[in-house]
Amino acid sequence: DVQMTQSPSSLSASVGDRVTITCRAGQGLSDSLAWFQQRPGKAPKSLIYGASTLQSGVPSRFSGSGSGTDYTLTISSLQPEDFATYYCQQYRFYPLTFGQGTKVEI
């Protein structure tokens, strides 16, 4: 199985801050990497796929980058509604695997 390691596990930030979350895969993913947001008590929401393609309706302050085994999710200016847990996921290989999550707190 492809192990997905996210860092940090949690972070504290303020509204307006630039936030970066990293995800490292156990092997190359050819950009088959997605990011999800999950607010407390809610279902996950798809943010980015193909490492850098924003899902329809996702604000442009979210961006994804990276290649091979190392990927990054960046929130350029944190908004109150962005406080949530973020997960990366690889869909290049079966079984699909998720990172352990990064909780973004105030």
Place this chain on the structure above:
Amino acid sequence: EVQLVESGGALVQPGGSLRLSCAASGFIFFSDHYMDWVRQVPGKGLEWVGRSENKATDYATYYAASVNGRFTISRDESKDSLYLHMNSLKNEDTAVYYCAAGIVGARGAFDVWGLGTLVTVSS
């Protein structure tokens, strides 16, 4: 608007069986979409359960090792519905179960998620 609605979650005893349903609406061709089940133990992370690929691969199915041989995914194209048949349930299968639809042509990337249904396995 594309939407997924799960149902069928319940309290079940260890060793029991359950069938979850995921009703899709708003899709142009449901048969074009990969469909996945993902679960989440309350307070924990996301775990992929399994997938039904699309018509192009004759709906090939794949499973996580933790459920392989106990869970089966099926779909009814006439009802635009996905199912998760769960047998030999264990306490550790307790979780919220989500279905998710893939983006057509995006090599299995997820698009829409349902709201989830809670399965509790306990005596």
